[in-house]
Amino acid sequence: MKQIVVDPITRLEGHGKITLFLDDDGALANVYFQIPELRGFEKFLEGRPVEEAPRIVPRICGVCPACHHMASGKAVDAVYHVTPPPAARKLRELFFMGEYIHSHVAHFYALAAPDFVLGPGSDKAKRHVLGIVEKVGLEIGSKVLTFRKYGHEIMKLVGGKCQHPVYNVPGGVSRPLTEEQRREVERMARECVEFARFSLDLFGKVVLENPAYMDIITGPAYVLDVHDMGLVDAHNRVNFYDGRVRVKDTAGNEIALYEPNEYLENLAEHVESYTYLKFPYLKRFGWKGLVEGPESGVYRATPLSRLNVADGMATPLAQAEYERFFNTVGKPCKLVLATHWARLIELLYACERAVELACDPEITSPDVRTLPTRTPTEGVGIVEAQRGTLTHHYTTDEKGIIRKANLIVGTTNNHAAICMSIKKAAMALIERGKPVSEQLLNMIEMAFRAYDPCFSCATHCLPGHYPMEVTVKDSQGAVRQVLVRS
Amino acid sequence: MSKLKVAVYWAASCGGCDVAILDIHEKVLAVNEACEFFLWPIAMDFKYADVEALPDKHIDLTLFNGAIRNSENKHIAELLRRKSKVLVAFGSCAHTGGIPALANLYSKDQIFHRAYVESPSTVNPQGTLPQTATPVTEGELTIPTMFDHVYSLDQVVDVEYYVPGCPPNPERIWEVLFAVVSGATLPPPGSVIGAGERALCDSCGRKRTEDKRITGFNRVATTPLDPDICFLDQGLICLGPVTRDGCGQQCVKASNMPCRGCYGLPPGITDQGAKMIAAVASVIDAREPEDIRKIVATLPDQAGYYYRFSMSQSMLGRKKA
Amino acid sequence: MTNDPKIVAFLCHWCSYTGADLAGTSRIKYTPAVRIVRVMCSGRIEPSFVLKALKEGADGVLICGCHPGDCHYQEGNYKALRRFHMLKEMLGQFGLEGDRVRLEWVSASEGDRFAKLADSFTEEIRRLGPLAWKRVGNESERRVA
Numbered sequence: 001m002k003q004i005v006v007d008p009i010t011r012l013e014g015h016g017k018i019t020l021f022l023d024d025d026g027a028l029a030n031v032y033f034q035i036p037e038l039r040g041f042e043k044f045l046e047g048r049p050v051e052e053a054p055r056i057v058p059r060i061c062g063v064c065p066a067c068h069h070m071a072s073g074k075a076v077d078a079v080y081h082v083t084p085p086p087a088a089r090k091l092r093e094l095f096f097m098g099e100y101i102h103s104h105v106a107h108f109y110a111l112a113a114p115d116f117v118l119g120p121g122s123d124k125a126k127r128h129v130l131g132i133v134e135k136v137g138l139e140i141g142s143k144v145l146t147f148r149k150y151g152h153e154i155m156k157l158v159g160g161k162c163q164h165p166v167y168n169v170p171g172g173v174s175r176p177l178t179e180e181q182r183r184e185v186e187r188m189a190r191e192c193v194e195f196a197r198f199s200l201d202l203f204g205k206v207v208l209e210n211p212a213y214m215d216i217i218t219g220p221a222y223v224l225d226v227h228d229m230g231l232v233d234a235h236n237r238v239n240f241y242d243g244r245v246r247v248k249d250t251a252g253n254e255i256a257l258y259e260p261n262e263y264l265e266n267l268a269e270h271v272e273s274y275t276y277l278k279f280p281y282l283k284r285f286g287w288k289g290l291v292e293g294p295e296s297g298v299y300r301a302t303p304l305s306r307l308n309v310a311d312g313m314a315t316p317l318a319q320a321e322y323e324r325f326f327n328t329v330g331k332p333c334k335l336v337l338a339t340h341w342a343r344l345i346e347l348l349y350a351c352e353r354a355v356e357l358a359c360d361p362e363i364t365s366p367d368v369r370t371l372p373t374r375t376p377t378e379g380v381g382i383v384e385a386q387r388g389t390l391t392h393h394y395t396t397d398e399k400g401i402i403r404k405a406n407l408i409v410g411t412t413n414n415h416a417a418i419c420m421s422i423k424k425a426a427m428a429l430i431e432r433g434k435p436v437s438e439q440l441l442n443m444i445e446m447a448f449r450a451y452d453p454c455f456s457c458a459t460h461c462l463p464g465h466y467p468m469e470v471t472v473k474d475s476q477g478a479v480r481q482v483l484v485r486s
Numbered sequence: 487m488s489k490l491k492v493a494v495y496w497a498a499s500c501g502g503c504d505v506a507i508l509d510i511h512e513k514v515l516a517v518n519e520a521c522e523f524f525l526w527p528i529a530m531d532f533k534y535a536d537v538e539a540l541p542d543k544h545i546d547l548t549l550f551n552g553a554i555r556n557s558e559n560k561h562i563a564e565l566l567r568r569k570s571k572v573l574v575a576f577g578s579c580a581h582t583g584g585i586p587a588l589a590n591l592y593s594k595d596q597i598f599h600r601a602y603v604e605s606p607s608t609v610n611p612q613g614t615l616p617q618t619a620t621p622v623t624e625g626e627l628t629i630p631t632m633f634d635h636v637y638s639l640d641q642v643v644d645v646e647y648y649v650p651g652c653p654p655n656p657e658r659i660w661e662v663l664f665a666v667v668s669g670a671t672l673p674p675p676g677s678v679i680g681a682g683e684r685a686l687c688d689s690c691g692r693k694r695t696e697d698k699r700i701t702g703f704n705r706v707a708t709t710p711l712d713p714d715i716c717f718l719d720q721g722l723i724c725l726g727p728v729t730r731d732g733c734g735q736q737c738v739k740a741s742n743m744p745c746r747g748c749y750g751l752p753p754g755i756t757d758q759g760a761k762m763i764a765a766v767a768s769v770i771d772a773r774e775p776e777d778i779r780k781i782v783a784t785l786p787d788q789a790g791y792y793y794r795f796s797m798s799q800s801m802l803g804r805k806k807a
Numbered sequence: 808m809t810n811d812p813k814i815v816a817f818l819c820h821w822c823s824y825t826g827a828d829l830a831g832t833s834r835i836k837y838t839p840a841v842r843i844v845r846v847m848c849s850g851r852i853e854p855s856f857v858l859k860a861l862k863e864g865a866d867g868v869l870i871c872g873c874h875p876g877d878c879h880y881q882e883g884n885y886k887a888l889r890r891f892h893m894l895k896e897m898l899g900q901f902g903l904e905g906d907r908v909r910l911e912w913v914s915a916s917e918g919d920r921f922a923k924l925a926d927s928f929t930e931e932i933r934r935l936g937p938l939a940w941k942r943v944g945n946e947s948e949r950r951v952a
């Protein structure tokens with residue numbers, strides 16, 4: 001048996017590791033994806049005052065700290081049985097849109113674009129964002145930096161602190177927005193809308209009009225037939241901050257539409273000893289392993305799934321793009337690589353939504369907090385993190401001290417789907433008896449990169465791309481072949 | 487001038503420290519000009535083996551973020567120590583344990599039990615727990631061993647400098663990098679760099695009464711937050727007295743929220759929790775044991791407040807389970 | 808004896824230390840388990856002194872100051888009292904029995920009382936057993952050198 005260890009972000013980081021086993025004929029026997037770390041937030045939240053949770057949990061992930069801050073803030077509201085005033089609710093959402101802009105811009109340009117703009121077969125050494133700058137011009141390169149920064153600037157203007165926010169307090173937010181700050185947010189958000197449109201145009205020209213790329217996108221290596229999950233508003237349109245969780249099966253039929261406090265009736269998690277990360281699955285189907293199809297419990301919570309479960313987008317430009325998207329790829333769409341396109345549509349929505357909120361007359365209202373008065377008990381908060389539906393669940397004593405905490409975080413939702421996508425890509429490439437080609441690395445990379453996996457913050461970098469190394473070992477463990485992407 | 491040889495690494499980290507470095511935005515390009523990177527997992531492509539192959543002390547400057555939580559973190563810390571002239575504990579986690587070190591109030595077994603057995607969404611009738619080595623039909627899979635305790639970087643290897651903050655303020659990061667790149671004389675080893683030399687209170691603009699008298703503590707959860715008055719005066723715990731200046735008052739000023747101490751200890755203090763007890767005790771307005779007890783009862787979770795970011799450095803250990 | 812408890816006593820100079828001294832000069836017998844540290848006032852005892860004592864191997868810490876109203880510096884013993892109650896609370900969070908730290912008022916003339924107190928506190932600590940906590944994690948996980 002040959003063993004191939006793909007350390008996508010090098011063994012060094014220890015934030016994700018792929019191992020491929022070949023049988024003696026050189027055919028793929030199995031693929032394992034491992035997460036080598038657990039930090040134990042669910043335990044050490046116990047004993048903390050519940051209002052401190054929104055300040056602690058952002059450290060789960062420094063790439064999407066606002067998602068945790070928001071889900072936690074909502075869970076704490078629920079614990080205290082308090083509803084924030086409308087202005088506070090809108091301010092939170094506006095703050096959150098800042099993070100969506102920051103994160104989606106970074107992901108598309110630093111990660112996805114190198115494959116498409118430059119082409120998967122381009123010179124490896126240039127297949128990163130600086131390579132894009134070279135190809136499309138410095139102007140765009142600096143735009144990317146600018147708009148990524150705008151995301152953070154919006155967060156700072158609205159909530160004071162962007163990296164590990166401290167904005168949410170039970171029943172609202174810690175401070176109102178001034179008119180001066182509001183104007184600045186509006187200006188940046190409007191520019192962001194234009195940049196999002198530009199990015200979609202770029203994607204259209206470079207990818208959609210290129211049959212070679214379309215072949216890759218629609219090729220069998222990148223189809224994954226699993227269920228979809230995402231948050232929707234009252235009209236079943238995509239929403240990141242609030243709403244109900246909608247689940248559609250592989251055929252596109254709604255099979256669940258649940259409130260945050262109903263998550264335990266819908267979700268469960270499976271444990272394997274070879275990885276520190278659990279595998280969430282849909283309870284109604286049960287855990288049947290890493291398998292596709294209508295009977296499997298595996299689901300996906302990504303930009304693609306959010307579009308799949310929704311009936312549309314709540315803003316006009318994004319809605320037009322949504323229609324173009326499904327007219328092109330069909331609904332439900334199971335093409336893993338179409339996730340990049342979906343992400344750009346979400347970016348456009350986030351920018352439009354930021355403008356809407358910044359222009360809302362209520363947004364500068366001084367009434368940003370409803371002080372809790374009831375005895376705290378238990379609460380669940382859900383938001384749509386960039387990388388998947390994020391659930392925080394806290395139970396407290398009557399003083400609001402956390403007794404139990406349960407978290408199902410963004411990327412974890414996609415754990416099973418990522419494993420399966422990696423395996424599929426590998427199977428499409430590894431041919432019996434032939435040596436494993438260097439191209440495998442990029443194919444695998446492309447498969448899991450589509451999920452924008454959070455455990456590899458390598459997805460949010462400038463300049464950046466995954467370093468990769470594949471070691472092919474024979475059954476005695478001797479190294480036969482080393483493939484390096486650099 | 488030859489380029490500065492730099493490495494950036496994350497151990498038990500949230501990635502936020504790396505994002506903070508990238509948040510020097512346009513200056514990233516300038517840093518890229520002045521530095522040659524030997525390792526920066528978030529941004530660049532270098533391999534473990536490449537670092538191992540380097541001569542000892544080849545890297546001029548390593549910015550190490552994240553706490554030491556498992557065998558792999560420790561292994562890399564040792565490797566980078568060997569290869570680096572200057573090793574910097576970057577960010578609260580590497581500096582004093584950070585948020586991950588709150589886990590030191592619990593044992594590894596308790597943490598595993600909660601995550602893999604007890605959690606209400608977990609279905610695990612066999613009680614399966616992650617194992618360092620797992621045999622599978624095709625061979626064996628390994629993952630690092632999780633430690634029973636979370637350590638700061640200097641508890642496993644020697645460290646030259648500390649850059650505090652969760653994450654460090656990007657402006658400060660730029661100042662530090664700029665100082666090193668421009669060849670400015672560095673402070674003596676063991677120093678904290680990229681931060682102030684006083685307590686946060688000294689630069690906080692909030693109005694405070696010198697002779698505070700508190701007859702009960704309030705909680706952020708149930709108290710309106712006054713934007714101009716010292717939080718301690720409002721009866722709210724604020725770590726300003728025992729926290730180093732340098733973050734730009736991101737919580738106390740920009741966000742109207744009390745400080746939780748991420749910039750670590752100011753000079754001359756050895757234990758944030760012990761010092762905070764002294765600071766808080768001096769504002770309690772009571773002399774009778776019974777009254778004091780009542781007031782202290784309004785202040786839950788002192789350990790979680792005072793050691794929010796510095797549990798690894800607490801003089802207190804955890805009782806053996 | 809190896810399982811004899813180690814106790815650190817911080818005594819204020821003006822009352823309690825003098826009291827302990829009196830116990831000595833009056834040849835009142837009391838436990839040798841108590842190591843005395845003299846401080847000017849109980850209010851000068853930083854909580855970090857107590858933590859340091861525990862960290863360095865003490866199984867219990869005794870803090871003694873002047874009786875209420877008698878502090879040479881007026882307010883020092885009240886300050887000590889407030890610190891003591893806070894510290895005791897927090898130590899509990901680390902799994903430490905609150906009784907391992909005790910605060911008592913001992914005047915300069917209470918040599919006998921100090922001796923009894925030292926003995927009874929030692930007995931109490933002996934009953935609790937050695938402070939078997941993980942001081943800084945597991946040695947094998949840490950620095951080898």
Ligand code: SF4
Pocket residue numbers: 059062498499500501502503504551552553576577578579580584585651652653654
């Ligand atoms: S110090 Fe803060 S930002 Fe840096 S890795 Fe630790 S938790 Fe993340």
Ligand code: SF4
Pocket residue numbers: 686687688690691692694715716717718719724725726727738744745
């Ligand atoms: S305690 Fe907090 S609010 Fe008060 S002065 Fe210090 S930093 Fe400012």
Ligand code: SF4
Pocket residue numbers: 652686729730733734735736737738744745746747748749750
């Ligand atoms: S105010 Fe305190 S907790 Fe907030 S960033 Fe500054 S040092 Fe850190």
Ligand code: FES
Pocket residue numbers: 819820821822823847848849850871872873877878879880881883884
């Ligand atoms: S002098 Fe004895 S307690 Fe102050």
